[in-house]
Amino acid sequence: MKKLLTFINGYRKEAVMAPLFKMLEALLELFVPVIVKRIIDIGIATSDTMYILKMCGVLFLLALVGLIFSITAQYFSAKAAVGTSTRLRYSLFEHIGTLSYPDIDTLGTSGLITRMTSDVNQVQNGINLTLRLLLRSPFVVFGAMIMAFTVDKVSAVTFAVTIPVLSVVVFAVMLSSMPLYRLVQKRLDKVLSSTRSALNGVRVIRAFGREQEEIKEFEQINSELNLASRKAGRISTLLNPVTYVLVNIAVIVLIYVGALRVDSGIITKGSVVALYNYMSQILVELVKLANLIINISRAVASSKRIEAVFAVKPTVTFPEKGAKPDMTSDIAVCFKNVRFTYPSSSAAAIADVSFSVKKGERIGIIGATGSGKTTIINLIPRFYDPDSGEVLLFGRNVKEYASGTINELVAVVPQKAVLFNGTVKDNLLWGNSDASDEELYEALDIAQGLDIIASKKDGINEVLTEGGKNLSGGQKQRLTIARALVKKAPVLILDDSSSALDMATDRKLRNALSKLDYSPTVFIVSQRISSVIDCDKIIVTDDGNIAGIGTNEELLASCDIYKEIYNSQTKGGVANVG
């Protein structure tokens, strides 16, 4: 809740004004019985029609002023609620952006999405209603109690007993329903995850004819959500009937006590009527409050879930003011006894990895699936921190750099070709937002992507639908390569980025990459011997370890694993075909 309060703080004025005006409105309502009493006592008693008309005019004025107060209150509370939730959503999005790779692996996408959508909506709703009613209800309830004491102290004791009992009931319901609402949101996460999975996996699900099973599974998850919602709802619905019975019992006691006191001549019958009316006012207010309580419980449950995300501090943090890279250093990248384990895994993904790479060298990384190739290159831009050992980039430990510096130093083409909504140009500008059109075309030329642009109606301004669904896998890969090239970073990493390219295009791409005018240090992760064969150095990985480092010739002479890969890909007279 603390975090949430800081967000409301930005709307302090609105958050104070809303309940204040709401209270003023309630105060005006308290005048109504007084006016009516005057109509009866003065207007009717003296048969003064003009007086009655005048008093009714006052009633009208009270209503009008009340309306203005109330609209003001609604405006302030809507503004505070919407404003707070907007800031909350923004800063949640911002916070999620600061999380590092290991945190993303742990948190999961669906949970993050529900928190930013459904949970924030609940909080908004909760704030809005709280500001409108939370102050008003206790005001009316305690106001009625104080008024009761002015009427008859002894009878008013009933109020003093009833109100704490009612408070206990209200809080008990609220506290016991909160964890249930949290469960509801958690189950909602699962519904969301299931829906996303069904949409993303639609081809596989249909190919295997598994629609019915998926539906059944979803129905199961959905019915769990249903059960949780109903359970939470059940507790909340208890509030109204229970308070109704409690208040009526209080009224019965009140009337009986009142009867005794009237009988002994201490108070008048009119006082009993007044006391009864005050108790009724409390009931009406509690009914309103009961509806509010559900929303508050849900909002609190949701805000706790949101806070849980805020509480996750990025595992990989960067220094504010980072070190300056030593660009004169001869060594671009250096690994020293590096060991790394993924958060969800028990075994190390790589261990004892040491090597160093000179500036401008082209490094190939080859090895079996799951042998640690991607893990190694993920440590260079510090997506993860190693368990032990050091990763040096231009003479400094990567941990010493500010995140902006690393971004300037390293350009990555991830294994999975992901593009974003927007035009091709928008996507390319990710590499460098200041790049000119010529630079973009140049990058596209190197990435063999010019023909993609040529085939599109709007050229570089062609709009890509979600994730580039309107492109083929190879087209996407070439655009992601171009995106990285636009950056012109001194270190370029290609993580098996040409797997969907046809052989001819791949070859042209490699040729173009070797002639880059800014001569970056290039890492090429690949399955194909042909992609790495002419590299200055080839790193051979095997089961998380380095099995050999050297040129093609050196490795052929010394590394059995490399020899095996080489032979398997070059036999049958199709050497170097890849």
Place this chain on the structure above:
Amino acid sequence: MSAEKAPKGTIKKVLEYVSKYRFLIILSLMLTVINVSLTLYIPLLFGSAIDLIIGEGLVDFAAIRPELGKIAILSVICAGALLAMNLLNNRITFNTARDIRNDIFRKINVLPLEYIDRHPTGETVSRMVTDVEQFSDGLLMGFTQLFSGVLTIAGTLILMLKINWKIALVVVCLTPLSLFVARFIAKHTYKFFNDQSKVRAEQTGVINEVTGNLKVVKAFNREKAELKRFGEINERLEKVSLKAIFYSSLTNPVTRFVNALVYAAVAFVGATDVISPYTALTVGMLTSVLSYANQYTKPFNEISGVIAEFQNALACAARIFDILAQTPEKPDSDNAKTLKNTEGNIEVISVNFSYDKNREFMKDLNFSAKKGQKIAIVGPTGCGKTTLINLLMRFYDVDKGSITVDGTDIRNITRRSLRASFGMVLQDTWLKPGTVRENIAFGKPDATDEEIIEAAKRAHSYSFIKRLPNGLDTVIGEDSGSLSEGQKQLLCITRVMLSLPSVLILDEATSSIDVNTEIRINKAFDELMHGRTSFIVAHRLSTILDADKILVMDKGRIVETGTHKELLEKGGFYANLFNSSFC
């Protein structure tokens, strides 16, 4: 569809959904009647109890005690009815929400691929989660407050009529004003709620895109830029939400103001009536009428509140029904054949197809695949290989021409049996959140562990599965957590190895797997597919050298056909492609 009103029929469709719970609704209505009549009756009893307190020494205790006892019992009954009613309403609305979610999910599974490919995932997800949630909230409020509100109004009206018809007439005449105001506001807020839903969906789209690909965003240090994009939508959402919430929350104060007018009018008419010598209205009766006038107007407040909430709910419902109303994949024709023991003779005859019907793509495609043949498809990226797979699997239907399996047009074969005979491994590796075992057994849920392990060994995935923390029971999280792209591909291959299809389609299935493993996997596939037809899209020539037929595609057309040797001798497009790939 006007921008200000929910499309016609939305309410009708909502009613169709809840009509399933007809019985529960009737029961809930009956309980409401009990609850409302007791709520109105109990104050009368209190009144008469108070009337027994006349003054000092004049209190009729003998009459008061049973009266109070009666009130206590009725209060409990009243509360019981309220509780039961609430529970029923809870059940009705949450079950309706569940039904709608189930229907959306079912719909997702029958929607044409075209719809799914064209609509952002986040948008559909937003309908499933947020819209259904808001809809059910509105529905719940409607149920709990609308009926009881109407009944309370009717009840108080009757009681007022009994006391003084003139005042009742004033009330009845002024009431429409309150309804008119509520309607006026509701009509105008619908637009804002609708806008809110739209912007919200757009925002969910961005959230889904960025959160789902957070690693790429971070790799390019684009957090700030994406935050800016998000912030822009967020601000738009703020504006429209503020409008929607503020204008809808006007309903309550404004109707309350109208009600206060009614109250003042009743006070005036009543008071002058008391003064007038021609009527029998007493001060006491005026007090009752005023308190009833007060009670009478409260449900109006509630109802108008419900109406505001309902506008939001309807806006959401309209979006939900929009997806439910989408035409599903054309259902299998009535005489559609079930494909059994597929031979695997496939014929593609003069097929035309394009995604965008204004731009011609695939034209006059012809080829045939005989049982047991291995067909390789090669060509530059974007040449139409993936499209061909879309057509073979009937994810899309051809525009012209036909595709036949064992002589039957695939449009005359049930989709299920067609797809069951085809095994497919796609470039895009999708695994469902679940255990490794569930994923491998996806196409054959009743597979034994021995079969699963056997398939895993053949697909060369067993060695890494063994090393996972819990082996086959390791849970693969959303987005497949820390599995490498190659490991995911291995699992996808294992999945298809287990289901043993009659026709196999491999679309770059081994692109992220190291070549040695790939060769072994291909060997396993060759053994497995002996006598069966297979289609292979690959860039690595080694995997297609021994194909019985190579289809060379370019720009949606087949430009050459033949074996590797024939095509090389021909010295055409393929030979160029092949030769250029020498380093």
